[in-house]
Amino acid sequence: MEFRKAHIGVAMDSGQSNHTPNSTRESEPLDVQPLRTLAPMFPSSYGVNTFSVPGGAPFIYVTPSGPNFPSPTAPTHLPPFATPQQASTMRPRVGQPPASANGAPQSVNSNGSVRHTTYATPLATVIPVDDDSEPITGGHTTASGRQTKQPMHSSSHKIRKSGTGSSAGSKAKPSKKRLQRIRNNDFALVPSCQDPRESVEIVLMTFDALRRRLLQQDESKEGKDGNRRPDLKAGTVLMTNDLRANMGKRIGAVPGVEIGDIFYFRMELCLVGLHAPSMGGIDYMTSTFENGDDTVAISVVSAGGYENEEGDVDELIYSGQGGNTNVDQKLERGNLALERSLHRSIDIRVIRSAKDYTCPTGKIYIYDGLYKVQESWVEKGKTGFNVFKYKLLRKPDQPVGIATWKKIQKWKDNPGSRGGIILRDISLGIENIPVCLVNEVDNEKGPSHFEYVTKVKYLKPLSSLKPLECCKCLTVCLPGDGSCTCAHANGGNLPYSSSGFLVSRKPIIYECGATCSCSINCRNRLTQKGITIQFEVFKTPNKGWGLRSLDPIRAGTFICEYTGELVEKVGLDNEDAEDDDYIFQEAGADDKALKWNYGPELLGEPSVDSSNGSRGPLPFSISANKMGNISRFINHSCSPNVFWQQVLHDHSDEGNPHIMFFAIKHIPPMAELTYDYGLNIGVGSHMPKQCLCGSPKCRGLFG
């Protein structure tokens, strides 16, 4: 499922942007109307791409004949820069170094070779990153311990006897019996990849997909014999199948995990190799030093259960483990290990936590990088018993971590303290939540003029489109209710969980509509209610304007709709659209790279191909050139964090579905939101654009 959209792709810091007149924007009266036209902030000529190969001739693309150009990988006419693969090898890295999730610089994989995604031999599913790049901080430390059960590395993958779990002994619990390793030919979904970041993301996405599915099953079973803890169950399934990254403990950074990454379950920390204990707050290992072996602490989770003090962002007072309200803590296990890490000056990974305000019971874990234990002491806790205390100090020169959260909190508490604000609400009151327009990069005063609309403008009046079938559910639709016609339309299950997350990608989703008898609180009315997240349109360093969120976003969260005007599909005979920088269009038939709900095989369910199904390509495009919403600012990336999903809610014309964006993975606050525009080769006079996404998987071109 590829699609294309052109966008501002010219490097803005190339000097040309200084032509920007800055006198155009006038302050506007803020009377709120349903549809509102923004005053011109910018001459509309601005933002038009003049696309050229760096240092060379303008990019010229030879159009293959025919509208149905077969495949991007087997072109019959080679353009000057041929295939995306070739382009990516020839193209020098342009623009900024890739940014980590929170916008801070991130280490670039120096291996510039083209990456081929191959499918793993089954079982060798996730490639644990080997220790060749092992960060050693303690002199002659090795990250292997005699006492530590040392998991194997990729090269020597031990294959367990099928069905022999760790507890196959006399007292095997019955539940374990079902958790058999998936046999070879049953599971070939997870691509083998050299990129540790990709390994980590695949593990996390699979975990959450399984978790959501287990929760969905649980919710429809009316609590009877359900999966009480879908998170643990999903974790066990992945563990049993060795579907994890970075097996084996290590001191220091974990490949593929970046500072600022967020997690929603302890199990996730475990699966990516960040923090092994599924519950304990202190992880430690035995390492070999020049003067012998020693057991040192390697990571801590500051979960708030203890009397940890959150003061300075670079400082953490961590309480030891053990003891309780009527027992002294002892200098053993984690406490002892922290003491040793103090003396040996070992790097400690710190995972801090925050309350999830979108889900008050929840907690978010944030990887905050490496700390060192500076001092330790014993003090009396609140109940009068001894508690060990460790003062950890964050190492300098690391990307911003938890400080981003504190900064955002400050902005929320005191909006006046936010710098770089151009407009408090680019939607001028139309959206549920104001969308701030900010520029902290240069002095450009805003994107070119457009009309902010929250709905798609159809070619035909809505009333002429076929209405949806309606359900007769009282108050709200519930899973497991066999009489709900809307659940039936979605294949039997409601597509969203009770807390409002998409469970899995589908060819199309039928939400409840105006004629359904359920209320607006029905969970099957998720996307029709508009945005629920605090977004921000911001100036990127090199990709024009972009979209990001001040709130953390969990995988499966509804982001927004792609609104604009429906137009005929951009093709050979649509000249106008070629100049349109804001087109949403499906480019190809399917997209193997995005099987968001992959992994049903792990639960013994048949695999489904949701990416295209029997539905043909979308017959239309949406132009957000003249009118649109925040979605028009979402830039392209070859490693996106957002995908689109077809949804119906106000009519049943499957030829005109709504395009709704959802989060592919957990997205930390302030990370730019991106989706994959696809690569539309051979359609009309259309020219793909040079990609600046910086992903190791970058195709080099998009659009």
Next chain:
DNA sequence: GCGCCGTCAATTTG
């Protein structure tokens, strides 16, 4: 000395 168990600590989650 090695590997296989069984037990235990830890504490998250609903």
Next chain:
DNA sequence: CCAAATTGACGGCG
């Protein structure tokens, strides 16, 4: 508030 749940450390035994 409490119970159920899981991994890995640890220690004993063969």
